[in-house]
Amino acid sequence: MPKNQPVGGQAPxxxxxxxxxxxxxxxxxxxxxxxARAFERALRRAAVPIAFSQGFTPHPKISYASAAPTGVGSExxxxxIGLQAEVDPQQLRVALDAxxxxxLDVLDAVVAREGSLADRIDASRWLIELPEVEPAVAAKAVEAFLAAEEVLVERMTKQGRRAFDARNAVAFFAVTEQSGAPSGAVAARCAIIDLVVRQVTPAVRPDDVLxxxxxxxxxxPPVPPRVTRLAQGSLTPQGEIVDPLDADREDAPIGGR
Structure with a gap:
């Protein structure tokens, strides 16, 4: 075995x-x-020098952060990803998007700096479209939700049906005038909800808030809602959500978030 070859045969x-x-x-x-399967195929098509784990069944070095539920759109x-060779992140973005x-659109790519990606995500902003629901009706329901000290809901989990408080995780909740989602036109009679939820345990999802x-x-709602995640990241005291990639950009201060 060559001197520089790591144990297990995988490049670092x-x-x-x-x-x-x-x-x-x-x-x-x-x-x-x-x-995940589609992304691994895209890595191969784009000839990305992905690194692999060691052992008898090597896996590509990919870690995901807070994936949205099936049926939910997301921006x-x-x-x-961990790579065996350095690449230009913008060229990588274009190749993977193609x-x-x-x-399934790749929007941004940056070289990782210090800190964990997961540690920079503690909240998500959602836009919920409720077709066939009058905005005034939805606004009264949201007002009642915010006025409650606790809102117990139930969800089936791996441990069985579980009740938990959906109110505590909600940082912002309002009926808005227009859709901020890039998905297209919204029906004339449609309540549109802007929702910010903190990451808690157990996780509170938009369907739990509904x-x-x-x-x-x-x-x-008489018809299924359309839900889109607009942002996720760290929640500031002013209620803004900071993109977790901002701290990795070249003009970001070392050690800053």
């Missing part, structure tokens, strides 16, 4: 790239497992 990671991608249109129904999904199906609206106000 020399560069880490953090990527932001979107799930749009019909591709929002892609499960996380299906996306802010994140992952990190290798993925339209609707269940909470049913609990406190009896709101039950």
């Amino acid at each position: 990671v020399v560069q880490r790239i953090r990527i932001r991608y979107a799930k749009r249109g019909p591709l929002r129904f892609t499960s996380h497992r299906d996306f 802010a999904e994140y992952l990190e 290798a993925l199906s339209p609707g 269940s909470g609206l049913h609990v406190v106000a009896g709101l039950e």
Whole structure:
């Protein structure tokens, strides 16, 4: 075995790239497992020098952060890859975007600096479209939700049905005038909700908050809602969400978030 060959035969990671991608249109129904398979195929098509784990069944060095549920659109999904050779992140972004199906779109790529990607994500912003629901009706339901000290909802988990508080995780909740989602036109009679949820345990998802609206106000949309994650990152005291890739950019201060 050559002197510089690592044990297990795998080349070491020399560069880490953090990527932001979107799930749009019909591709929002892609499960996380299906996306992972599609992304690995895209890495091969784009000839990305991906690093692999050691052992009898090496796996590509890919780590995902807070994947959106199946059926939910997103403009802010994140992952990190480890590479065996250095690449230009913008050239990588273009190559991967071309290798993925339209609707799975690579939006940004930066060289990872210090710190964990997961540690920079503590909240998500969601836009929820409720067709056939009057905005005034939705606004009253949101007001009742915010006025409650606790909103208990139930969800089936691996440990069975579990009740938890959906109110505590909500940092911002309002009915807005216009859609901020890039998905297209919204029906004339449609309540549009802007929601910011903190990451807590157990995780509170948009469907849990909608269940909470049913609990406190009896709101039950006649057709399925359309949900889009607009952002995720660290929540500032002013209520803004900071993109987790900002701290990796060349003009970001070392050690800053």
